[in-house]
Amino acid sequence: MNRRTVLAVAAGTALLLSGCTGTGGTSKGAEATAPDDPSKVSGTIKVLTQRTDLVQDGTMKKYAAEFNKTYPKVKVEFEALTNYEAEVKIRMNTENYGDVLLIPAVIKKNDYPKFFASLGTQAERSRKYRFTDTTTVDGKVYGQSPIGVSPGFVYNKKVWREAGVTKWPTSPAEFLDDLKAVKSRTGATPYYTNFAAQWPLTSWTYVNGSPSCDTQATTKLADGDPWAKGTDLRVGDTLLYDIVHQGLAEKDPTTTNWELSKPQLAKGKIATQWLGTWAIIQFQDAAKKAGVDPDDIGFMPFPAQVGGKFCAVVGPDYNQAVNVHSPHKEAARAWIDWFTDKSGYDKDNLAISPLKSAPLPAVLKPYEEEGVKFIEVSDAKGAQVKEIDDQSEVGIYKPDYRQDLVDLARGARKGSLDDFLAGLGRKWTEARKTVGS
Amino acid sequence: MTDTTHQAAVRSAAGPEPAVPVPVPAPRRTRVWRGLTPWLFLLAPLALLITFTYAPIANMVAYSFTDWDGVSPELHYTGAHNYTELFTRPELFEVFWVSGYYLAASAVQIAAALYFATILSFNVRFRNFFKGLLFFPYLINGVAIAFVFLYFFQDGGTLDSVLSLLGLHSDHAWLGTPVSANVSLAGVSVWRYTGLNFVLFLGAVQSIPGELYEAAELDGANRWQQFRHIIAPGIRPVLALTVILSISGSLSAFEIPYIMTGGATGTETFVIQTVKLAFQFNKTGLASAAAVVLLLIILAVTWLQRRLVPDDKVDLV
Numbered sequence: 001m002n003r004r005t006v007l008a009v010a011a012g013t014a015l016l017l018s019g020c021t022g023t024g025g026t027s028k029g030a031e032a033t034a035p036d037d038p039s040k041v042s043g044t045i046k047v048l049t050q051r052t053d054l055v056q057d058g059t060m061k062k063y064a065a066e067f068n069k070t071y072p073k074v075k076v077e078f079e080a081l082t083n084y085e086a087e088v089k090i091r092m093n094t095e096n097y098g099d100v101l102l103i104p105a106v107i108k109k110n111d112y113p114k115f116f117a118s119l120g121t122q123a124e125r126s127r128k129y130r131f132t133d134t135t136t137v138d139g140k141v142y143g144q145s146p147i148g149v150s151p152g153f154v155y156n157k158k159v160w161r162e163a164g165v166t167k168w169p170t171s172p173a174e175f176l177d178d179l180k181a182v183k184s185r186t187g188a189t190p191y192y193t194n195f196a197a198q199w200p201l202t203s204w205t206y207v208n209g210s211p212s213c214d215t216q217a218t219t220k221l222a223d224g225d226p227w228a229k230g231t232d233l234r235v236g237d238t239l240l241y242d243i244v245h246q247g248l249a250e251k252d253p254t255t256t257n258w259e260l261s262k263p264q265l266a267k268g269k270i271a272t273q274w275l276g277t278w279a280i281i282q283f284q285d286a287a288k289k290a291g292v293d294p295d296d297i298g299f300m301p302f303p304a305q306v307g308g309k310f311c312a313v314v315g316p317d318y319n320q321a322v323n324v325h326s327p328h329k330e331a332a333r334a335w336i337d338w339f340t341d342k343s344g345y346d347k348d349n350l351a352i353s354p355l356k357s358a359p360l361p362a363v364l365k366p367y368e369e370e371g372v373k374f375i376e377v378s379d380a381k382g383a384q385v386k387e388i389d390d391q392s393e394v395g396i397y398k399p400d401y402r403q404d405l406v407d408l409a410r411g412a413r414k415g416s417l418d419d420f421l422a423g424l425g426r427k428w429t430e431a432r433k434t435v436g437s
Numbered sequence: 438m439t440d441t442t443h444q445a446a447v448r449s450a451a452g453p454e455p456a457v458p459v460p461v462p463a464p465r466r467t468r469v470w471r472g473l474t475p476w477l478f479l480l481a482p483l484a485l486l487i488t489f490t491y492a493p494i495a496n497m498v499a500y501s502f503t504d505w506d507g508v509s510p511e512l513h514y515t516g517a518h519n520y521t522e523l524f525t526r527p528e529l530f531e532v533f534w535v536s537g538y539y540l541a542a543s544a545v546q547i548a549a550a551l552y553f554a555t556i557l558s559f560n561v562r563f564r565n566f567f568k569g570l571l572f573f574p575y576l577i578n579g580v581a582i583a584f585v586f587l588y589f590f591q592d593g594g595t596l597d598s599v600l601s602l603l604g605l606h607s608d609h610a611w612l613g614t615p616v617s618a619n620v621s622l623a624g625v626s627v628w629r630y631t632g633l634n635f636v637l638f639l640g641a642v643q644s645i646p647g648e649l650y651e652a653a654e655l656d657g658a659n660r661w662q663q664f665r666h667i668i669a670p671g672i673r674p675v676l677a678l679t680v681i682l683s684i685s686g687s688l689s690a691f692e693i694p695y696i697m698t699g700g701a702t703g704t705e706t707f708v709i710q711t712v713k714l715a716f717q718f719n720k721t722g723l724a725s726a727a728a729v730v731l732l733l734i735i736l737a738v739t740w741l742q743r744r745l746v747p748d749d750k751v752d753l754v
Binding site: 086089092093106107108111114195196198251252254255389390391393395398399400403404407410412413 | 506507508509510587590591592594610611612613614615618698699700701702703713714716717718719720
């Protein structure tokens with residue numbers, strides 16, 4: 001054999017080998033049933049989590065110790081992933097993605113049965129739990145979020161008071177006026193986009209459902225143009241555009257810093273940011289560290305009312321699921337049930353409980369006083385929306401188009417808002433045809 | 438050898454055999470071993486090369502003919518569909534304009550590196566210190582550099598402070614507009630890679646024999662003439678290599694813009710776009726095709742450049 005043939009054979013083998021990837025065996029349709037006797041279930045389970053902070057400071061270990069009081073024979077190990085989505089995505093090609101994991105956004109809903117074990121039927125689980133809808137495939141539920149979150153504006157109460165605003169704005173126009181008052185009467189930056197961190201811009205998509213107070217808002221995304229006149233996304237994106245366009249956002253959005261923005265808001269250098277209930281605790285911590293009053297961190301809904309009432313959308317965070325290849329499905333299921341029902345993880349994070357029977361957390365007290373209406377948006381067509389989103393490369397769950405929107409608003413990009421949103425709508429509706437309903 | 442001659446001598450004595458001693462071939466085992474030895478040495482590097490370079494490339498080429506989304510256990514063969522999609526969407530190639538900034542920057546970079554390499558090859562005070570200073574940025578991790586420069590360009594950051602010390606109070610958002618952002622990012626890449634080019638040039642310059650300079654000086658050549666007629670032709674092969682590296686580097690710029698701006702504000706390069714296709718929009722098949730196309734473009738540009746500027750053997754003496 002001469003040298004060339006050897007190399008050719010080697011390259012050929014490499015090609016053949018590569019042909020085998022992506023065709024792992026599937027054990028579709030397994031169930032993870034809850035154990036009957038907590039003292040008998042055993043095994044070592046690995047729990048994947050994105051909360052690196054909680055693993056490092058030992059909080060997760062404390063939860064595990066508490067869990068072991070009921071399930072003494074189950075050993076729980078944690079693996080924290082800094083860049084959760086990207087790292088898990090690669091591992092999903094193997095069978096080693098922990099026993100309990102958070103369902104990554106990249107997995108298509110219809111593929112859930114290939115990756116995760118079912119937790120039960122929707123009919124049964126929806127009696128007790130919120131958000132069963134988001135992980136249901138063919139009537140079976142594949143995941144459960146341990147907390148519920150609601151998007152809204154985190155704001156500094158003191159700064160808003162100093163600006164003379166005491167009532168929550170009820171329309172985008174009023175909201176802009178209030179930000180102008182903040183700008184002229186206080187030294188604070190009225191709104192902070194967190195442009196460079198990217199994901200805070202993505203969260204503007206979760207406006208969806210609030211302005212119209214419509215539980216079918218996601219279905220409407222799949223069925224029409226999300227940026228048609230009067231749609232939720234258009235209302236949200238127009239507000240973001242106006243904030244930046246009227247000079248109410250930070251001066252140089254391209255070099256923003258998320259970690260720094262927390263103490264700055266707590267100290268009143270920044271007045272407002274669009275985030276979610278999950279962020280409140282982080283800003284309160286930042287306030288404590290900065291030596292200012294954590295009670296000054298306020299939270300308000302999107303400035304729009306239907307029938308004289310604000311509307312807040314409650315949605316799930318990451319959903320926990322059981323790996324379909326796990327040898328200890330009972331133990332894994334026990335962990336999910338315990339973590340959702342009894343761990344107190346929701347209270348520790350000042351979050352909304354996933355249990356339908358639980359009361360609202362204390363941070364949302366002002367919501368109750370204002371009579372804010374809570375709705376859950378149906379996710380029946382969520383999978384289709386994601387598919388259109390990928391196909392069209394618009395990216396409503398990605399930061400890019402809103403970065404372009406902010407650039408447009410501050411004049412770093414040419415064009416008008418109407419053309420920009422119409423362009424998005426065109427791409428979306430074209431992709432909608434090819435995806436097929 | 439002694440053995441063979443002895444045998445031949447014995448044979449010639451025995452009968453009318455050819456007098457010329459014929460070397461007897463080595464035993465079969467030895468021959469096999471001799472043939473095998475180089476391959477045994479090559480086994481480890483070849484295994485690594487195939488596993489980590491050729492297999493992934495073969496994989497990527499294979500994916501470029503499928504509609505794989507990156508995770509799903511199912512993938513379908515779609516023929517050349519990804520390639521037709523790529524070439525029927527001209528907007529995907531518009532991002533190559535951004536490479537222009539990096540290309541212009543590499544010209545600056547090569548000029549600067551050449552200048553410093555020439556100066557520091559002569560006897561200059563503190564030359565080792567300056568060599569270290571110039572090469573140092575290349576040793577820093579690219580991610581760290583991106584973060585350092587994010588602070589550098591911030592509103593009221595390092596650059597603004599330094600400028601205000603000089604009495605220039607600029608209110609410029611350095612990463613704020615597409616032109617300014619691209620120039621800033623290309624500047625960072627000049628800062629980072631000048632050191633590498635510099636070291637390559639310096640090595641080449643120092644390999645030129647010292648007698649040539651002495652002879653030139655005796656003939657009354659000044660520094661510029663020495664550079665023009667001794668150094669420049671002497672480092673031509675290295676210069677050509679650097680140009681190739683710069684061009685392929687500009688076409689595939691990624692690290693610094695990806696971390697600093699994420700491709701926002703008109704700083705998206707072809708590689709950033711490919712990464713986004715693969716990992717944001719889960720079009721792994723299309724992204725693989727884009728990567729293959731980029732590879733082909735770089736190969737074509739290199740080939741073209743080699744045709745235009747052939748790499749002759751240089752003979753200084």
